[in-house]
Amino acid sequence: MxxxxxxxxxxxxxxxxxxxxxxxxxxxxxxxxxxxxxxxxxxxxxxxxxxxxxxxxxxxxxxxxxxxxxxxxxxxxxxxxxxxxxxxxxxxxxxxxxxxxxxxxxxxxxxxxxxxxxxxxxxxxxxxxxxxxxxxxxxxxxxxxxxxxxxxxxxxxxxxxxxxxxxxxxxxxxxxxxxxxxxxxxxxxxxxxxxxxxxxxxxxxxxxxxxxxxxxxxxxxxxxxxxxGIDTENFIEFSSQNAATDACQEIKQEYSQRRLIIGVDRLDYSKGLIHRVQALKELFRIYPENRKSATLIQVGSPTRETNLAYINVREEFESLCGAINGDFGELDWVPIRYLHQTLSREKLAGFYRAASVGMVTPLRDGMNLVAKEYVAAQNKEDPGVLILSQFAGAAEQMKEALLINPYDIKSTANAIQLALKMSKRERIERHQSLLQVIVEKNVxxxxxxxxxxxxxxxxxxxxxxxxxxxxxxxxxxx
The missing domain is CATH 3.40.50.2000 (Glycogen Phosphorylase B;)
Structure with missing residues (x-):
């Protein structure tokens, strides 16, 4: 050999x-x-x-x-x-x-x-x-x-x-x-x-x-x-282990009255973070029933923090998150929970599993393995819904996700609403198809x-x- x-x-x-x-x-x-x-x-x-x-x-x-x-x-x-x-x-x-x-x-x-x-x-x-x-x-x-x-x-x-x-x-x-x-x-x-x-x-x-x-x-x-791809079977097993399960239960208890939306990205201008939170703002405007009901947990991992373009993205993103929380938030509800840190794999797997919606909405991406990790981490009996940018490489394989144009803010807001209201039967059918793809075409x-x-x-x-x-x-x- x-x-x-x-x-x-x-x-x-x-x-x-x-x-x-x-x-x-x-x-x-x-x-x-x-x-x-x-x-x-x-x-x-x-x-x-x-x-x-x-x-x-x-x-x-x-x-x-x-x-x-x-x-x-x-x-x-x-x-x-x-x-x-x-x-x-x-x-x-x-x-x-x-x-x-x-x-x-x-x-x-x-x-x-x-x-x-x-x-x-x-x-x-x-x-x-x-x-x-x-x-x-x-x-x-x-x-x-x-x-x-x-x-x-x-x-x-x-x-x-x-x-x-x-x-x-x-x-x-x-x-x-x-x-x-x-x-x-x-x-x-x-x-x-x-x-x-x-x-x-x-x-x-x-x-x-x-x-x-x-x-x-x-x-x-x-x-x-x-x-x-990802190491799909390993990630599925990993997501059901104690550390990931504990993280999932912890966040579900903390947000027991909320539907969780998860985003996990580096703070990179290619990831579409600004457009994502603008779509969330539009969701609360045109579908007010989601106020006090839906919360976005956005993990923004630090990256290239001395680069001016990345500094500008972070400042604009954090300012917009603060404005949305100020405009829509209440004493017992914050629309966006922003974590500027790199989480352990155990916590990430738990967060994925707890979230009703996974948002992977880059403006351009080679593949994006977060989309595949989100699908792998789901409970097969009651899975969440993946919203995926058509400009991510993963979109060629993962056609059963809700594919969106992240530049179209209103359509993205409509996709979030559709995901939050989707029937259990449709969620299971979509998840089964997505899971089959990432199992067959793994790393x-x-x-x-x-x-x-x-x-x-x-x-x-x-x-x-x-x-x-x-x-x-x-x-x-x-």
Whole structure:
């Protein structure tokens, strides 16, 4: 069995249980196959520290965790700069929030080259390499420069925007050209695949083709949708354990006279938090019977708190919550209970189970696993209703949710009313269909499908000169 090498921006810690789809899937795969997990340590060191002293190796059973420190300048350009000030907003259709500059792109390229140099010395000829997410798009290209011939796959966890949005990035050609070095590119949704194909067709690129020979690297480059899931059966079991059950009972007792609506999100501008509470305000206006009856519990996990765009979102969101509570609240009822903190998995599972309605309403999202966790946590005999944005990747799979356009405030308010009034029979039918999807397409299915597709491809024969000639010819034409 080929050894697996996973490369991601961060490496899951061996000191605490894995959480999140990527961490759970990679832990399970690496424990079964053996291999390496490589990424940034999370630490920032002095720029004078030699690169060799920044690499840390920790073996945990069959997993070798290799991490590397960054300097402040590298962090600011690679991570905070190009990754999160350019790629994240553009990939979520927020070009207005992007900060384009050559410094951050140069730092992004440099760190990817540094990662390649660091991991290359640990690679074996028959390793299977799986690279994750937008931070590391150029990494395979850098590895090919170092004469690495392993099969290399890439999975994008965010959405891929349509060409007209993608092309706002001044360096979009360099980014997409770097993808020529991969044997397999995985996307979350069919729509993402369509956007990628449209970009290639628009550029009339000669070295990309779906399930066809890649002339530059002599790679059979494939690209396909592989929607990520959760560890569904484990989460179902987890939701019925004592800690989660206690949290569920506690919140039900505290809100015994209320119908609970739950939202769990990072405080990110892509999550649609402002639109969500505006819809709740509209619900109380047009359906006043929900006053003193329905309460939104919104968990807003802190994230990127030094970024101005995130600061603005938090301030606007908290101001709007305060205004709604002031306008509609009474001494014995608060319309919105806002928790600016990261809750334990036990509490979250309990909150999901106690809520009559789960609201997952991002303006754009790659997948959104909260939607799947909410469904998995429900009591099958008396489940809640999932309200899901049509702009979340999960909407392609979870069609039995109440799908909404989060920009349409009145329609979202109507969806909340429908969910609160839905019959038990319809709730059970919808939940059964949703549960079947997330059980069949769980996180283990996702990782197996991708890895099997990567391994089954043709053997790589590197041909860097053809790539350079192809790109040079295209540059001359354009």
């Amino acid at each position: 080929n050894r697996l090498v996973v490369i991601s921006n961060r490496v899951a810690s061996s000191n605490k249980p894995a959480s999140g789809g990527l961490a759970i899937a990679m832990e399970e795969l690496l424990q079964r196959r053996g291999g390496i997990w490589f990424g940034w340590s999370g630490d920032i060191v002095d720029s004078e520290t030699p690169t060799s002293d920044r690499i840390h190796i920790n073996q945990d059973n069959l997993i070798i965790r290799i991490t590397i420190d960054l300097t402040q300048q590298q962090h600011d350009s690679y991570y905070r700069g190009f990754s999160n000030d350019v790629l994240w907003p553009v990939f979520h259709n927020r070009v207005d929030l992007a900060k384009f500059d050559n410094f951050s792109f140069e730092g992004y390229q440099f760190v990817n080259k540094m990662f390649a140099l660091a991991i290359q010395k640990f690679l074996r000829k028959d390793d299977i390499v799986w690279i994750h997410d937008y931070h590391l798009i150029p990494l395979a290209s850098e590895l090919r420069e170092l004469n690495c011939h392993q099969r290399i796959g890439f999975f994008l966890h965010t959405p891929l925007p349509p060409p007209i949005i993608l092309e706002t990035i001044p360096q979009h050609r360099a980014l997409m050209d770097a993808l020529a070095a991969y044997n397999l590119i995985g996307f979350q949704t069919i729509q993402d695949v369509d956007h990628f194909r449209s970009y290639l067709e628009k550029r009339k690129t000669t070295y990309f083709s779906n399930k066809a020979s890649n002339e530059c690297y002599s790679i059979e480059l494939n690209y396909k949708d592989f929607p990520i 283990h299915w996702w990782s197996s499908e991708f890895l099997n597709a990567l391994i089954s491809g043709k053997q790589l024969v590197s041909n860097r000169e053809n790539l350079i000639k192809s790109l040079s010819a295209e540059a001359d034409i354009t």
